[in-house]
Amino acid sequence: MSSLLKLENICKRYPGVQALKAINLQVERGEIHALLGENGAGKSTLMKILGGVEHQDEGQILIDGQVQQFATYRDAIAAGIGIVFQEFSLIPYLTAVENIFLGHELSNRFGLLRKREMVEAAEALFKRLGVSIDLQCAVKHLSVAEQQFVEIAKALALDARLLVLDEPTATLTPSEAELLFEIMRELKRQGVAVIFISHHLEEIFQVCDRISVLRDGGNVGVTDVADSDIDRLVEMMVGRRLQSSFAPKPTKARGPLLLEVKDIQLVRNGPHNSFQLHKGEILGFAGLVGSGRTELALGMMGALPSVSKEVWLRGEKVTLDDPAQALAHGIGLLPESRKSEGLITDFSIRENISLNNLPKYQNASGLIDKAKECASVENLMRQLSIKAPSGESRVFNLSGGNQQKVVIARWINHQCDVLVFDEPTRGIDVGAKAQIYTLMRSLTEQGYAIIMISSELPEIIGMCDRVAVFHKGAIVKVLEASAVNPQEVMRHATGGSSEYVH
Incomplete structure (x- = not known):
């Protein structure tokens, strides 16, 4: 019997960047498959291709052994693929039921909604998941975990056979995460396959069967969870063994x-x-x-x-x-939500770093001295090891770690x-x-x-x-x-x- 999903030699290029280099990925029915890699390793690009949001330059997608062409996300959904992204796609003012059936509402021959049937179908979905929420409540009033369960129910309502969960536990409490894991195990028992993306490596050993690791847009390897450990996974992800993530604490008096x-x-x-x-x-x-x-x-x-x-x-x-x-x-703040509160992601690195301190770059005429501003930003990028082609790169395209560094650079620039x-x-x-961690310790030493x-x-x-x-x-x-x-x-x-x- 063929695998549920095969990605064969998937390549993706952007101007000046080879994002994916002949990626192969195989997922079986009823398997929870971890997809690991540092930010920028290619995980998100690969999942966007699987979801029809992006299109590969080379390679092919096979579902049940049949080659698929996904022009849009709807094509991926029709093939049984559901993706729950980090940023939820729910409409906050609609109820859970309305969100689940949005775009494929049940109606009679007169075009009137069959609301009772939709509620009953939603109740059946959540019974299948083993959780209970207020289905008639606007989703903006639900907890983050409950909103995530609505996203999963949306995918299942469209007969998803393969569910992609992208960092699903990032904002969950431990008890909520454990409930999510139990839902994943139940879906596995029902034959649904799950691709699980997480930076919390200990979670991989709680719920996954196999692990695929990407690095710099290429395959590093595939391993059974039973044959691996955290140290080995870290070494596969970063290309070296991390003896300790934490910089030594100072021995001198505070x-x-x-x-x-x-x-x-x-x-x-x-x-x-x-x-x-x-x-x-x-x-x-x-x-x-x-x-x-x-x-x-x-x-x-x-x-x-x-x-x-x-x-x-x-x-x-x-x-x-x-x-x-x-x-x-x-006093400067690096907020919990860097994208919505700490950065203007459509702006460049230079604009984000200079944002609160433009008078620093004014000349005698009150105009911004662009050369002085650019030199200052480039110095901060070197000091904090911000990886980007230039200070004019959009923050949206940076990895999470580099985005954090841009926020830190802004406050250092402001002499906080x-x-x-x-x-x-x-x-x-x-x-x-x-x-x-190393940067934080370096700052305290200064x-x-x-x-x-x-x-x-x-x-x-x-x-x-x-x-x-x-x-x-x-x-x-x-x-x-x-x-x-x-x-x-x-x-x-x-x-x-x-x-x-x-």
């Missing part, structure tokens, strides 16, 4: 006090919090999702309102009522010495993560101070000099370097301690 936040209260009757940040250190904000880590940082900067707060910066009391004031005082990094490695691959908000416990442990642990909106414990370990962080994050930091 620098002088740079930022002190006293008695900050975000909502009435809410907890009062205080914390300090020293020059040259990385202070971690750890806690479960929803514990208030990001909210406190944004409240400190004036991006969220606060009932009360007192902020001292470089020994002076300052007023931070909005992000512009924070920026003027040298306090940097708030919110989930700085979310959605980027292991090689790029190691680069971001005197910058960093607040690092992260849901990934290993990077909190590996990167932070001290850790403020949050529980229900309160900093319940600040762990010094010697006490920063997984057990202590989780004990306080889950409310297992009665300690409270006022």
Whole structure:
């Protein structure tokens, strides 16, 4: 019996770039197949070709042994391929049922919608998935996990036999991710094949059968999960063995006090919090999702309102009522959602880096000195190892790791010495993560101070000099370097301690 999917010698070229080099991929019925590779390895381009969004220059797609020509996404859907991209394609004001049947609604001979049948069909789909959600609720009111389940149900409603999940757990809690994995296992039992793309390598060993690895647009190899381990996968992805992703922590004493936040209260009757940040250190904000880590940082900067707060910066009391004031005082934010909040992706690297600091490049006539601006941007690109043909490259075309570096470059360009990094490695691959970690440590060695908000416990442990642990909106414990370990962080994050930091 032939494989469900075969991609044979798929090549794709863009001007000046060979994106895919004779890629081969084979997926069997009822198989969960991991597709791994660093950002820029070619995974997304390959999946766009499979989905009919892009077209290969050479090679062929075979479904059930038959050569397919996908001119559009509709052609791929008709062949039984469903793709759930990182950016959902749901209409927020429509209900789950309306989204599932959008474009192929059930109607009678008079053109009237058979709403009851659509609801019943949607209920049957979710019963098949083993989950329950409010199908009559506008999807904008659903959780991210529930929206993802609607996307999966949309694909199944179109009789998808092969489901592509692109970074599906990036914004899920551990319990939501486990529910997704159970849905994947159930689909596998029903004979549906899944291509699973994830940067969280530990997830691969929880749910996948085989793994294909891409590097620089080419095949590296295929392996059974049972025959591999994380170290081997990392070496296949980046072409070298990473001894440790984390740069060594400094052994010298921390620098002088740079930022002190006293008695900050975000909502009435809410907890009062205080914390300090020293020059040259990385202070971690750890806690479960929803514990208030990001909210406190944004409240400190004036991006969220606060009932009360007192902020001292470089020994002076300052007023931070909005992000512009924070920026003027040298506080920069790398937000959790870099694409929607941190960057203008249609702009060039140069425009994004210079965005908040154009007066720096004005000449005596008040006009922008383009040569001076370009030289400054090129220097920052070299300093931060931003990989791109030039400063005029659109940010949209950069990998996730390089996009993060562009945001960091902007704040360095603005001479910010306090940097708030919110989930700085979310959605980027292991090689790029190691680069971001090295860059962060390099910045602290230059005197910058960093607040690092992260849901990934290993990077909190590996990167932070001290850790403020949050529980229900309160900093319940600040762990010094010697006490920063997984057990202590989780004990306080889950409310297992009665300690409270006022």
